[in-house]
Amino acid sequence: MLQxxxxxxxxxxxxxxGTLPAExxxxxxxDYREHFRLGKADGRSEEExxxxxxxxEEVAKEIRxxxxxxxxxxxxxxxxxxxxxxxxxxxGLFNLVFVLLPFLLLIAMLLFVFVTGVVFTLVGPxxxxxxxxxxxxxxxxxxWLSPLAGIFLSVGITAIGLLLIIGDYYLARFxxxxxxxxxxxxxxxxxxxxxx
Amino acid sequence: xxxxFKKGVLEICVLSVLAYKECYGYELVYEISKQIxxxxxxxxxxxxxxxxxxxxxxxxxxxxxxxPRKYYRLTESGRKEExxxxxxxMRFTAAVNSLLVGKNHAAE
Numbered sequence: 001m002l003q004x005x006x007x008x009x010x011x012x013x014x015x016x017x018g019t020l021p022a023e024x025x026x027x028x029x030x031d032y033r034e035h036f037r038l039g040k041a042d043g044r045s046e047e048e049x050x051x052x053x054x055x056x057e058e059v060a061k062e063i064r065x066x067x068x069x070x071x072x073x074x075x076x077x078x079x080x081x082x083x084x085x086x087x088x089x090x091x092g093l094f095n096l097v098f099v100l101l102p103f104l105l106l107i108a109m110l111l112f113v114f115v116t117g118v119v120f121t122l123v124g125p126x127x128x129x130x131x132x133x134x135x136x137x138x139x140x141x142x143x144w145l146s147p148l149a150g151i152f153l154s155v156g157i158t159a160i161g162l163l164l165i166i167g168d169y170y171l172a173r174f175x176x177x178x179x180x181x182x183x184x185x186x187x188x189x190x191x192x193x194x195x196x
Numbered sequence: 197x198x199x200x201f202k203k204g205v206l207e208i209c210v211l212s213v214l215a216y217k218e219c220y221g222y223e224l225v226y227e228i229s230k231q232i233x234x235x236x237x238x239x240x241x242x243x244x245x246x247x248x249x250x251x252x253x254x255x256x257x258x259x260x261x262x263x264p265r266k267y268y269r270l271t272e273s274g275r276k277e278e279x280x281x282x283x284x285x286m287r288f289t290a291a292v293n294s295l296l297v298g299k300n301h302a303a304e
Contacts, residue, residue, distance in 0.1 A: 054235025
C-alpha cells in the first residue's frame, strides 16, 4: 500500500463518509491536508509524515466512535446507543469486557424488570376477576383462600407491575446517560492507539 | 511508556502547550512529539473534541508562505481545565514519585 497524503486522506474519507456530516468531514480532512502541506514545507517526505501520523484507520475509528456517542447523547434512542456501543467496541479488543459485557448485562436486567412488570400487570386483573367469580361461588376450585383478600392482593399485584414498568423506564434513562458518560471516558482515556 | 497511560496524558499536554502559546496544528504536533513518542494523527481528533467541549477555539491566520493556517487558542474554560488538570497531575506524580523513591518508608 502506498503511504502518501492521497492515500491517508482517501482512507479517512472512505471510513467517515456517511457517518460524519459532510462539513465536519471536509474540516477534518483539511486539518490533515494542512499537516502534510506544512510537513512537506519542513522538508519531510509524505511517507515519513504518513508513518508518524500513524494508522488513518485508527484515527477514523476514534472519530466515528466519538461522533456516534455524541449523536446518542443528543438524540436518545435505542438505535443511536446501539451504534455508539458498536463503534466503541471496535476501538479495542478489551472493550469486549469493558463495554460489551456491561452493556449486555444492563440490557438483560432492564428486560427482566420490564417482563416482570408486564407479567405482574397482566396477572393482577386476571386474579381480580377470578377472585370476584370465586366470591360468587362460580369456579369449580378456588385459588384464593379468602376471595376478599384476593381482590385486594390482585390490585396490589397490578400496582407493583405498573410501578416496575415505570421504574424500568427511569432506570433505562439513568443507565443511558451514565453509559454515554462512560463511553466518552472510555474513548478519551482507554482506547485507541497513541503509539503504533 | 504504556499506550493507555499516554493517551490520557495527551490531553493535558495539548492544553499545556496551548496555555503558553497559540499554535497551528502542525506546530502543536511537533511540540508534543518531540517530547513524547505518539501517533501524531491522534492529536487532531483530540483537538476536535476539545473544541467541541469548548476548551479551545480556532481561527485562521494568514502566513507568509502559502495559504492561511488554522490556529488553536484556549478559551476561558480551557484555561481553567488546564489549570485543574495540571494541579491534579502534579499532586499525583508527586505522590507516585515519593512512593517510588521510598521516602515514606525511610521516614518510618
